[in-house]
Each structure stands twice: as C-alpha cells, then as structure tokens.
Amino acid sequence: MTRPPSPSLLADLAALLGPKGFTTDPEVLAPWLTDWRGKYHGAAAAMLSPATTEEVAAAVRLCGEAGAAIVPQGGNSGMVGGATPDATGTQLLLSTRRLDRIRAIDAAARLAVVEAGVVLENFHNAVLAHGLRFPLSLGGKGSATIGGLVSTNAGGTQVLRHGTMRALVAGIEAVLPDGSIFDGLAPLKKDNRGYDLRHLLCGAEGTLGIVTAACLRLVPVAAARATAWIGLESPDQALVLLRRLDAALGDALEGFEIVPHTCLDAVLRHIPQTRAPLAAPCPWYALIELAGDDAEALDAALLAELAPALDEGLVRDVAIAKNERESEDFWRLRDSISEAERAEGPALQHDISVPVDRMPTFIADNPARLSAAFPGARALSFGHLGDGNVHHHVQPPAGCDGKAWIAEHGEAVSRLVYRHVVELGGSISAEHGIGQAKRAMLAEIDSPARLAALRGVKAGLDPLGILNPGKLV
Known part of the structure; x- marks a missing residue:
C-alpha cells in the first residue's frame, strides 16, 4: 500500500x-x-x-x-x-x-537517442534535417512525447509497413521502481541475457519503470509518395483492395486507412477549410499511400492497380493527389476525425483490433448487435484496416441526453463490443493502452493466464506498487 x-x-x-x-x-x-x-x-x-x-x-x-x-x-x-x-x-x-533533448542522431546507422519529453513533431523535424524520418505518425504528433509513445507502444498510420513503437525502439533507458537506472540504450541486434526488459517496458504504461530516453530506428526520407482517396461500397471491398495492393506493391504500400461517409461528413461540417475529395459521396472510403524513391514509378504502379479495380467495379471512384498539398489535405481529413467526432457530441470510443481478415465482419455485425441490445445506438468505425486496428465509436440514440445515456449504458455497451472483439480473436486495446479506462474490463474478460502473468511481473518489479497505481493491472 x-x-x-x-x-x-x-x-x-x-x-x-x-x-x-x-x-x-x-x-x-x-x-x-x-x-x-x-x-x-x-x-x-x-x-x-x-x-x-x-x-x-x-x-x-x-x-x-x-x-x-x-x-x-x-x-x-x-x-x-x-x-x-x-x-x-x-x-x-x-x-x-523537461527531458527534452535529442542526445544524438547517427545518420549512418539510422539511429537516434531521444529523451522522453521530446515532442514527436519536433523529432520528425530534427531527423528530417539529416535526410531521415521517424516512421511513426499520429494525429496528436504536436503534443505526444517520445516517452509516452514508448510507454503505450503507440501505433499510428504507418504500422502496415514499419510496425508499432516497439518495432522502432532499439534501446531504452528507464528508472525502475527502486530508483535504479536501467541503461538499455545500446542498439544490440543480438542479446540473449534472458527477458527483454526493453520490450517489457515498451507498452507497460509507466507501471514498471519511467522511460527517460529511447534509441529509435530511423529510415531514409521517402523521395516521393503517392496518395489516393478511394470511394468504396463496403469494408469487404476495402479488404479485397488491400490484399490486391499488398500483393502487387509490397513495401511501397505504407498506409491503408478506411473511413465511413458519416465520419467524412462530420469532418466537413466541423473542421474549417476541408473539402470532399470525390464529386459524389460513397458509403466508405480508403485512404492509401505509397512511398518510395521514384514519383513516376509510384504513380504508374498506383494507376496500374486502381484502373482495373475501377473497371471491375471493386471501387466506385478515385482521387489521386497531384501534389504534396493535396496529399496533406487527404490526411487532414483522416487526422481530424477525432476532433470532429468530439464536436458531434458524446460517444463511447473503442480502440480495438482483430485479425485483418475479420475486421469487415466486425464492422458489419457489431452495429446490429448494438442496436438489438440498445435501440437507437449508432456505431461507426474508422482507422487502420491494414493492421487490423479500427476505432469503433458508439453514439447515443439521436435526440436523447447523450451524457445521461452513456452514464446509464456505457459500461454494458463497451462490454458487448469487447466480448465481440474477443470472440473474433482480437484485443480490447490496439494502440492506446489500458490505463484506467479499460482496467476493470481487462480483468473481467481477458485470459486468466495473461492476467496472472501481468500481475506477476508488476509485483516482481514494483512490489510496493508506487508506479502508476490503478492503471493497467
């Protein structure tokens, strides 16, 4: 205690x-x-x-x-x-x-040692000056810090190609609960000294140690990118398109996001200076991005895949960004969804993941389960289809007191959503962590073996329970 x-x-x-x-x-x-x-x-x-x-x-x-x-x-x-x-x-x-120094950038080794308080966007700009980039980005890049991103094993929009934060962390420095300093910054590719403490601390949400610095992997700046906003009928079609592009384009495919029209409509209504990329609305959209060294080759490859998809009716319409400004405009639509949804009123947010092939099933089936149990409840899903992580928001019935409805039904709604996710072999937290929001739900529905292991690790490293009590486990 x-x-x-x-x-x-x-x-x-x-x-x-x-x-x-x-x-x-x-x-x-x-x-x-x-x-x-x-x-x-x-x-x-x-x-x-x-x-x-x-x-x-x-x-x-x-x-x-x-x-x-x-x-x-x-x-x-x-x-x-x-x-x-x-x-x-x-x-x-x-x-x-205040731990806000970039201690070193080794351009030849494509590594940087960065303190925990460095803001992600500032880090992006710093490595860009060396002809490199840190391939993790998200809507909150202007405020999110490296230590928080490591501690939550953040994801973002480029996981499809580069993986989550854990894949980008080559080393960690952290203060353990007894006040000792764990110096694991050396970027060793082989290290068989037992449990990997670096990976254990990554995603621990500050319950096992306080991350003070990280050695992060960098990649060369992509000389070119090709970005497209694509109209679709359904998530099933989006999955078919994803598989086709992944097979044809390989590592060039860096991002694949899906957005329902309801989300785009909210962005257009609430976010100034935004506009719809397509002439006519579609039920669903895919935002895809290719990255590489040759702009003409990327454009040609993208057109070679999308033209037959249009002819076959797999996609309804396509807008390809003609320049960097249009690419940024497309991504602004995606990155503004959370802000627009907040302006729409209260909602229950669920950051979940299931195997990629089962994501369209979840998106199609969960709203029906919700409306059967909670008449009038509205569900919408958007996010990273490419890695199986979709943000699933549940809105109260139209015309009711949203806050009161959530207070009365929120826990039961989330339980229904999460049990469906677990049924499909998924996770109740894809990239935001457990924190205090999902702690009780994790204890209720997750595997007893997993929970026992988590609690054992916590008790072993922090027997007094002084680090971030009441979170995760």
Missing part, C-alpha cells in the same frame, strides 16, 4: 528539483490533472518535473523509501486516462516534459 507524501518528503523533493522542477501551485497543476478527452479528473500533492535521468532516479528513490505513489506523464495526450492521477490528492505527478 502506498502512503500520502509527508511534508518532509515534499521538502526533500523541492530541494532536489528546485523551483523549475517542483510545484504545488494549483494553477500550474490544473491543466495536467485532466486527460485529453476531459473524461478523467484527478488531484496531486505536487508535480515533479526533473530535467535529467539522474534527477528522475533520485526522486523515485525518495518516493520509494517513503512509499509515495508516482504517476508518470508525458504529453498528456492519451485516450485511456493512463496519465491522470486519482482524486485523493495523495499521488505525485511526475512530468517528463
């Missing part, structure tokens, strides 16, 4: 971190005590903002000796309340935002 921080502990932490690294000022704390969606609200005895790994280690050591709970936080852009303290006011918020 953790204990509230004593006045002497707070004084020791203030002396250690100084005025820039320690505060109890309610106005300074306030923005960081609520999650991005505004669903979870907490309180904290103080916010710690160490500027070095050594300061993190010293702070964790003091907290461990006192039995005080720590909630690590990066950009606070998570979707599951994983970085929000509880409401008791007895936990300490530890921000990694």
